[in-house]
Amino acid sequence: MRVLIAEDDDATAIPVERGLRKLGHIVIRTASGQEALSLGAESHFDVIVLDRMLPSMDGVEVLRRWRKSSNPTPVILLTALGGITDRVTGLDAGADDYLVKPFAFAELAARIAALGRRPPLATAQTRFAVGDVTIDLLKREVCRAGQVVHLQPREFSLLELLMRNAGSVVTRTMFLENVWGFHFDPQTNLVESHLSRLRSKLKAVSSSDPIETLRGVGYRMRALA
Amino acid sequence: MREIWSSAAYRIAFAYTAAFSVMVAGLGTVVFFAADANFRSQQDAAIAAESDELVHEYRNGGLAELRENILRREADSIADAFGYAVFQADGRRIVGQLDTSLPAAGWQNIVFNGPADRSDPARALTTPLSHGLILVVALNNDAVEQIDKIILVLFTGALAVMILLGTGGAIILGAYIRRRLERISGTAQAILAGELNRRIPTKPAGDEFDRLGRSLNAMLDRISELLENLRQVSSDVAHDLRTPLTRLRGEIDAAIEGAANSDLQQAALERALEQSDRLLSLFSAILRISEVEGGDVARSFARIDLSVLVADLCDSYCPVVQDGGRSLTCRVMPAVEIVGDRELISQAIVNLLDNAQIHTPAGTNIVADVVTASGNAMVRVADNGPGVPMADQRRILKRFVRLDVSRTTSGNGLGLNLVSAVATAHGGSVTIADNAPGLRVSINLPLLRPAA
Numbered sequence: 001m002r003v004l005i006a007e008d009d010d011a012t013a014i015p016v017e018r019g020l021r022k023l024g025h026i027v028i029r030t031a032s033g034q035e036a037l038s039l040g041a042e043s044h045f046d047v048i049v050l051d052r053m054l055p056s057m058d059g060v061e062v063l064r065r066w067r068k069s070s071n072p073t074p075v076i077l078l079t080a081l082g083g084i085t086d087r088v089t090g091l092d093a094g095a096d097d098y099l100v101k102p103f104a105f106a107e108l109a110a111r112i113a114a115l116g117r118r119p120p121l122a123t124a125q126t127r128f129a130v131g132d133v134t135i136d137l138l139k140r141e142v143c144r145a146g147q148v149v150h151l152q153p154r155e156f157s158l159l160e161l162l163m164r165n166a167g168s169v170v171t172r173t174m175f176l177e178n179v180w181g182f183h184f185d186p187q188t189n190l191v192e193s194h195l196s197r198l199r200s201k202l203k204a205v206s207s208s209d210p211i212e213t214l215r216g217v218g219y220r221m222r223a224l225a
Numbered sequence: 226m227r228e229i230w231s232s233a234a235y236r237i238a239f240a241y242t243a244a245f246s247v248m249v250a251g252l253g254t255v256v257f258f259a260a261d262a263n264f265r266s267q268q269d270a271a272i273a274a275e276s277d278e279l280v281h282e283y284r285n286g287g288l289a290e291l292r293e294n295i296l297r298r299e300a301d302s303i304a305d306a307f308g309y310a311v312f313q314a315d316g317r318r319i320v321g322q323l324d325t326s327l328p329a330a331g332w333q334n335i336v337f338n339g340p341a342d343r344s345d346p347a348r349a350l351t352t353p354l355s356h357g358l359i360l361v362v363a364l365n366n367d368a369v370e371q372i373d374k375i376i377l378v379l380f381t382g383a384l385a386v387m388i389l390l391g392t393g394g395a396i397i398l399g400a401y402i403r404r405r406l407e408r409i410s411g412t413a414q415a416i417l418a419g420e421l422n423r424r425i426p427t428k429p430a431g432d433e434f435d436r437l438g439r440s441l442n443a444m445l446d447r448i449s450e451l452l453e454n455l456r457q458v459s460s461d462v463a464h465d466l467r468t469p470l471t472r473l474r475g476e477i478d479a480a481i482e483g484a485a486n487s488d489l490q491q492a493a494l495e496r497a498l499e500q501s502d503r504l505l506s507l508f509s510a511i512l513r514i515s516e517v518e519g520g521d522v523a524r525s526f527a528r529i530d531l532s533v534l535v536a537d538l539c540d541s542y543c544p545v546v547q548d549g550g551r552s553l554t555c556r557v558m559p560a561v562e563i564v565g566d567r568e569l570i571s572q573a574i575v576n577l578l579d580n581a582q583i584h585t586p587a588g589t590n591i592v593a594d595v596v597t598a599s600g601n602a603m604v605r606v607a608d609n610g611p612g613v614p615m616a617d618q619r620r621i622l623k624r625f626v627r628l629d630v631s632r633t634t635s636g637n638g639l640g641l642n643l644v645s646a647v648a649t650a651h652g653g654s655v656t657i658a659d660n661a662p663g664l665r666v667s668i669n670l671p672l673l674r675p676a677a
Contacts, residue, residue: 082509083516084525084568102505154541180541184513184572185506187579187640193544216495 001046001116005029006036006062007078008054012101016049019105020112033057040066045073046116049108052079052090060093067094074115076108087183106171106217113168128163130221133202133210135163144205154179155198158191162211162221171218195219234402235395242391249387253380260376264369268348269332275307276350276362283354291360292320307364308337308347314357323363325349335363405434409441421449454623465507465638473500510639513572517646522566526651528673529570531561531602535595538571542578550587553578556594561602562673565651570670573647576640577606577666585610589663601653602672607665618657644668 003020007013008031020027028045030036033054040048040062052059063075077095079086090098097111126137132145135156142149142159151159157179161170175191176182195211202210212220230236283291288311295309299322308323316327325337330351339345349363408426415423424445425438476497483489516522539555546553563570574593581591589610596603613621622645644666645655653670 082512084522084566088525100509152540180571181568182571182575183568184509184575186575188542188545188582189548190541190545193548194541196548197544216498 001112002026002028002044003112003116004036004039004045004048006033006039006054006059007031007049007051009051012051012078016105016108019109023109025112031055033059033062037062037065040071040073041069047112048073048075049112050075050077050095052077052081052086060090063090063093063095076111076115078103084183104217106169107173110165110169110171110174110218114165114170114174117165117168128160128166130163130166131210131223132206133159133163133221135159144202144210147205149201149205151198151201152194154194155201158194158198162219166221167223169214169218169220174218232399232403234406235399238395238398239392242388242395245391246384246388249380249384253376253384256380257373257376261369261373264372265348268364268366268369269350272307272348272350272362272364275364276352276360279309279360279362280352280354283358283360288320288356288358291354295321307362309363310361311354312359312361314359321361323361325361325363327351327359328361330359337363337365339365409434409438416445421452461638462511466504469500469503469507473497473504476500507639510643514639514643514646517569517643517650522569522650525566526564527567529563529565529567531563531570531604531670532557532559532595534567534571535574535593535604538574538578539593542575546578546582546591549582551582551585551589551591554590554592556592558595558597561595561597563602563651563670564673565670569647569650573644573668574604574606576644577604577668580640580666581606581608581610581664585663597672600672601669603667603669605665605667607660607663609660609663612659612662612664613657615659618659621657622655641666 003025005013005017005020005027007016007029010031013029013031017027017029028039030039031054034056036048036050036054036059037057050059050063054062059077063077066073066075074096075094076097076099077090077093078099078101079090080101082100087098096115099108099111128135128137134143135141137160140156142151142156158175161175161178172191173185175195176185179194180190199209199211210222212222214220279291279294282294286293291311295311298307299309308321310318310321310323310325312318312327318327323337324339325335328335328349328351330353333349333351335347335349336344337347345365345367347363347365349361352360352362354360412423412425424442427435427438427442429435431439476493480490480493480497483493536555536557539553539557543553578591578593581589585591585608589608592605592607594605594607596605622641641655648655648668648670651670653668656667656669658665658667
């Protein structure tokens with residue numbers, strides 16, 4: 001994927017750039033808002049990582065101008081401001097995701113992967129299949145090895161997120177944000193409890209575990225069961 | 226003197242005195258002129274009557290009758306009464322003792338030579354008679370002048386007394402007000418100088434100065450409570466940061482030491498990461514609380530169906546609670562609506578559900594419910610665990626208060642504080658009660674539509 005990083009703090013930007021290159025992405029980095037604006041408008045990127053506070057032009061302003069000129073590139077807004085209203089302004093300006101500093105590199109990488117694979121709305125996919133697991137979003141039906149698996153609504157949402165991101169990692173905070181709408185971290189194992197129920201329901205059909213745990217990072221659907 | 230003019234108390238008291246003095250002086254002037262005019266017109270009326278009578282006598286009995294009348298009147302009259310004179314056309318006085326030259330006709334102010342050879346001013350009416358004779362009747366001004374003098378003396382005296390008393394009163398009043406205010410400013414100075422516990426002395430009876438003093442004292446108490454809170458928070462933050470920072474340092478140390486053994490190094494680095502995550506979550510909790518307390522969150526308030534929200538959260542939490550070996554029961558009154566920030570309310574309820582699990586043993590039953598009472602929606606989370614001693618029930622809402630002194634249990638001591646901050650930001654409150662056995666925490670929030 002082609003990723004643009006607009007971030008003026010080198011201590012944040014350089015490790016991210018190095019990490020993304022290691023994952024095989026093509027990375028272009030800038031530290032200026034003006035430059036980010038023209039780069040984003042002139043060349044194609046799959047995902048843009050945009051810092052909220054940039055010299056020469058504010059990140060939110062850059063984002064607004066892209067959206068005004070109908071630039072649909074998915075944007076992850078990075079910010080040191082974690083307040084509720086800050087997040088609302090960021091999302092209102094057209095951000096697709098919002099990540100509060102400091103963050104783990106794995107978290108950003110997972111979100112970039114998730115955004116990069118997101119299909120345009122017009123061709124929204126309603127059916128996904130990974131290995132022997134299939135999920136039908138319209139019928140709200142999950143099958144494993146041809147057998148219907150009955151899931152609770154939360155379990156269904158967890159699986160949906162995993163299936164949409166098949167092959168890449170879904171982090172705990174991505175689950176919390178997408179399934180529960182929580183932008184905070186509960187002290188108890190909310191995600192883990194639901195995932196373990198989802199797992200055992202899937203394993204009741206066929207003993208292999210279709211969900212892989214990556215310690216300290218997140219969860220991933222196994223490409224082949 | 227300058228000190229007196231720079232004092233508002235003195236200025237007000239003096240201005241008052243001056244205003245009253247001007248009023249008394251004005252009143253005196255008006256009374257003086259009104260009385261004077263009145264007396265003079267009475268005097269004129271008396272002169273006119275006397276003159277008419279004599280003219281009448283002259284018409285009836287001629288000059289002889291007039292002369293006799295005048296002589297009789299002069300003989301009868303006491304001092305300072307009327308004076309009479311009849312002049313011939315050539316200006317010679319032929320009758321009467323009024324020693325004056327011939328005045329012009331009509332009303333005149335004249336000067337005559339009085340009995341003791343002094344010049345007296347008088348009011349005179351000059352009436353021409355037939356045969357070139359002229360009658361002059363005069364009344365001297367002594368009486369009017371006497372009355373004018375009395376009025377003048379009275380009012381001048383009153384004014385002098387007024388100014389004297391007023392100035393004295395102003396000085397006393399000014400000094401009193403200054404003394405009362407100095408007690409307040411003295412206390413303020415002492416507090417500025419560092420005696421933070423000084424308070425303004427007040428009497429229980431309570432005039433306006435005492436009331437002011439009491440309000441200021443209440444304000445000072447509140448400020449010092451906040452200061453104390455701030456001091457406590459800073460020292461708690463410092464303390465709470467030191468432990469994870471020390472551990473973090475230790476792990477980094479271990480990682481450097483273990484450079485030769487990559488497994489040991491990896492493990493140490495992972496633990497270091499864990500410690501820094503703890504620090505970061507502590508910071509985000511502190512920041513979240515100050516955001517909520519800052520009051521800006523009201524901008525994102527919207528209608529929330531609390532019943533649906535709580536039922537949904539219970540649904541999400543059932544598996545977690547069961548995995549921990551406890552049970553969760555949910556009893557929700559339908560259609561309880563409030564206005565608020567969905568995420569903050571969720572976080573507050575999640576914190577209560579987390580607490581009910583973290584601080585209770587396995588086997589505990591947790592009950593979450595939503596009820597309404599007197600215009601409030603109440604979300605209650607109760608457990609039948611060990612509970613919290615009465616003495617600590619209010620304290621646990623405060624920042625960094627953890628009842629476990631060893632500070633080893635998970636949690637940063639900010640959970641309930643956030644719940645309390647969220648409730649306050651929504652115009653509500655948090656109450657802690659004994660669930661006998663166990664603990665019951667209620668978030669009370671104003672209903673969107675309180676039942677009539």
